[in-house]
Amino acid sequence: MSTVGNSTNIFWQESPIGKLERQKLLNQKGCVVWITGLSGSGKSTLACSLSRELCTRGKLSYILDGDNLRHGLNKDLGFKAEDRTENIRRVGEVAHLFADAGLICIASLISPYRKDRDACRAMLPDSSFIEASLLLNGSYPDYVVST
Amino acid sequence: MSTVGNSTNIFWQESPIGKLERQKLLNQKGCVVWITGLSGSGKSTLACSLSRELCTRGKLSYILDGDNLRHGLNKDLGFKAEDRTENIRRVGEVAHLFADAGLICIASLISPYRKDRDACRAMLPDSSFIEASLLLNGSYPDYVVST
Numbered sequence: 001m002s003t004v005g006n007s008t009n010i011f012w013q014e015s016p017i018g019k020l021e022r023q024k025l026l027n028q029k030g031c032v033v034w035i036t037g038l039s040g041s042g043k044s045t046l047a048c049s050l051s052r053e054l055c056t057r058g059k060l061s062y063i064l065d066g067d068n069l070r071h072g073l074n075k076d077l078g079f080k081a082e083d084r085t086e087n088i089r090r091v092g093e094v095a096h097l098f099a100d101a102g103l104i105c106i107a108s109l110i111s112p113y114r115k116d117r118d119a120c121r122a123m124l125p126d127s128s129f130i131e132a133s134l135l136l137n138g139s140y141p142d143y144v145v146s147t
Numbered sequence: 148m149s150t151v152g153n154s155t156n157i158f159w160q161e162s163p164i165g166k167l168e169r170q171k172l173l174n175q176k177g178c179v180v181w182i183t184g185l186s187g188s189g190k191s192t193l194a195c196s197l198s199r200e201l202c203t204r205g206k207l208s209y210i211l212d213g214d215n216l217r218h219g220l221n222k223d224l225g226f227k228a229e230d231r232t233e234n235i236r237r238v239g240e241v242a243h244l245f246a247d248a249g250l251i252c253i254a255s256l257i258s259p260y261r262k263d264r265d266a267c268r269a270m271l272p273d274s275s276f277i278e279a280s281l282l283l284n285g286s287y288p289d290y291v292v293s294t
Contacts, residue, residue: 013191013212013255017198025207044160051164060172062248065160072270073240076233086223093220094241101209103248108160123219 022102028059030099032124034117035108037134046132047108054104062098064091066109085116092120099128169249175206177246179271181264182255184281193279194255201251209245211238213256232263239267246275 023029033050035043047063054061066087070077074090077083088111098105111117121129170176180197182190194210201208213234217224221237224230235258245252258264268276 010214010217012218013210013215015198015210015212016195017202017208021202022207022209025202025205048163051162055164055168055172058172060169060249061164062169062244063160063162064244065162067157068160070157071159072243073237090220090237094244096219097209097211097241098245098248101245101250102207 019100019102026060026102028102028104029128030102031104031128031130032095032099032120033104033106033130033132034095034111034120035106035132035134036111036117038112039110041134043108043110043134046134047106050106059104060102061104061106064095064098064105064107064109066091066107066111069094069109085113088116089119092116092123095120096123099124166247166249173207173249175249175251176275177249178251178275178277179242179246179267180251180253180277180279181242181258181267182253182279182281183258183264185259186257188281190255190257190281193281194253197253206251207249208251208253211242211245211252211254211256213238213254213258216241216256232260235263236266239270242267243270246271 019030035047037043044065047065051061051063069091070087073094074087077087088109091107091109091111095105095107107120111120117131121131123129166177182193184190191212194212198208198210216238217234220241221234224234235256238254238256238258242252242254254267258267264278268278270276
C-alpha cells in the first residue's frame, strides 16, 4: 500500500487474477524485448520478424513502436531532451504492463541513453528484460553507450 | 502515413502480425470495458469479478486500474483539471493498445466527464468500447453525466 502525488487516497489495488494465471492461460512468460538503435538501423525489421516468428510458434507478442506511439500516447511530447526521456519512460511503463499481462512485448525505439533504458529495465526482473542494441558499421555510436 | 509534432520523419510502422491474427491466437475479440464511477462505487470490485469470470472461461483480460497507474505511467500527474484529463487520455490510449493486442481490457477509473470518456471511445469501433457507469443511490451524480 502506498500513496502518491498530492493525494493520500491513492491505494494499490491487487488484481485477483495475477501474472501467473495469465502466463498459464497463454502458456508463455511475459517479458520485454527492448530493441534500440539509430534511425535506419533495422529496429522495425527485427521487431516485425520476431513478432512473426513468435506467432508461428503460437506465442502472443505485441510491438510498441516508438514512432507509432508518437501518434497516440506520446503525441503531446516533442524532441527536447526532457521530452525524449519522458517518451522512453512512458514506453517503459506500458511495456511493463504488457509483460505483466503475460505478453512478449517488443519495444522498438531510438533510446540512446543507457540511464533511460536502465530505468525501464529496473521495472522488471532482470530475466524479463532483454535488450538488443543494433550496431552501425560494427560498433555502437558513442552516444548509444553513454550514460 | 502521417507526421506528428515538430518532426517530418515520424512514419506509421505497420506490424506484419495484425489484430486478427492475435484474436485468432487468443480465440477472443479485443475490446475495452470502461468502468466509471465515484470513489467507493464498486469499480474495482466489478473489475476484479469480471476478470476472474473471464479467466474461468479461458479469456485473457487485463485490468488498468486508475489508482495503480498513478504509481507508474501517470505518476507525474496531479489532480488539477488538465491533469485529470491527461490521466484519462493516457489510460484510453493504453486501453486502445491492449484491445489492439487482442485482450479484453478492463479500465477502472473515476472519469466523470463524458467528453473525456468519449475521446477514449472514439479511439475504437463502437462495438469494442463498452461503458459501465456505476450509480450511487440509484442515479448518476450530476457531474457524471455532464459534458
